[in-house]
Amino acid sequence: MDLNLSRFTNPKGSSCSATQNLYVANCGPAVGISFEDIKSVFSIFGEVVGIHAADDSGTRVIVCYSELIAAKAAFETLNGCRCGALGGRILHMRYSILQPPPKVNINDSLSVSLLSSELAIPGIFLVHDFITSEEEQELLAAVDSKPWNNLSKRRVQHYGYEFLYQTRNVDTKQFLGELPPFVSPIIEKISSFQGISENEGQLVDQLTVNDYPPGIGLSPHIDTHSAFDDMIFSLSLAGSCIMEFRKYSLGSCHSRKAIFLPPRSMLLLSGEGRYGWHHYIPHHKVDIVRRKMIRRYSRRVSFTFRKVRTGPCQCKFSQYCDSQKMLKVV
Structure with a gap:
């Protein structure tokens, strides 16, 4: 996907506790944004190895990169920005440690x-x-x-x-x-x-x-x-x-x-x-x-x-x- 990054405004700095996983709020199936659309946008910064629901709301996801540098680039570019490619929604992000899914008997x-x-x-x-x-x-x-x-x-x-x-x-x-x-x-x-x-x-x-x-x-x-x-x-x-x-x-x-x-x-x-x-x-x-x-x-x-x-x-x-x-x- 060819994405013009000028559509994202007001980039913010990254956190000192950076990880390869990004918690992204205001983004997910419940607000009309599919995992495929999310992957298309975040893959611009590096290889996305997984996208997971952060909770049961359908409005928050975890984006997992294979490399830390890619996660940092995405965070610095997209956090707090209005993303035209994702319905014009403002993304709220922080670094995350991916937890194992709950066990269901x-x-x-x-x-x-x-x-x-x-x-x-x-x-x-x-x-x-x-x-x-x-x-x-x-x-x-x-x-x-x-x-x-x-x-x-x-x-x-x-x-x-x-x-x-x-x-x-x-x-x-x-x-x-x-x-x-x-x-x-x-x-x-x-x-x-x-x-x-x-x-x-x-x-x-x-x-x-x-x-x-x-x-x-x-x-x-x-x-x-x-x-x-x-x-x-x-x-x-x-x-x-x-x-x-x-x-x-x-x-x-x-x-x-x-x-x-x-x-x-x-x-x-x-x-x-x-x-x-x-x-x-x-x-x-x-x-x-x-x-x-x-x-x-x-x-x-x-x-x-x-x-x-x-x-x-x-x-x-x-x-x-x-x-x-x-x-x-x-």
Whole structure:
């Protein structure tokens, strides 16, 4: 890469405790700067032998050089400067001693499926690359142009009907309007799912958009039976996560399964998977998938599409069904 160093301004002096490793803040995947871009810039000063996340924030990295002289040159040129090649961000740097990564006992972690066929829970289907990268960016831009409602650990938007977190239900008398035009292509693609007939009618009329910061998950729950119909669709954007499924008996969990949800994938919960299994996103900054550590560097934005139920639920999972419990009380 041919870089004009005149784009960096106000160079500062180096520290006396120089090492071959540079801690660089305001730089990383969470602010839209890839490791490849970082390496392209820092390689101008010498051989870069590694780039590592400094922590779980996704905004700080460690750049490792093979020679001390290269690290010094980069420090003296880039520290405190606005770097045009890295989005115009001002880099804040110091010398660092590279620490070994934390040990994770991968033998204690839950086996994670990559495909819904491996998960083998009836009614749960996962489609990878449901949308393109371009469509993903358009959807993110569309919701970021709308106002967010702040919850304790995440932000949300509601369309069609507002989801009421206090009751885990919707107020069917408060119609917010039709679903926004920017999700129309997604709704059209939903009809391609296995088991959906052309005569289903309107598949969805409610949308909740969740914006999860890195590491934030979701408590175990089953979507209220009386609130929504059989099929629940969840599109994952920007970041990945593990979703865990738990089946309970007599108040205790006796079965646990998990699946990896990559960006741009669509998950369908229906049948037994929708009514009889709790789903849960662990509050992790690092997920273990097939003996590999996958850090949650960026936000994860989910689009959850549902159809508001107009009558009582009559599913086969009465132990979890609020509609059938109410009938027993009466």
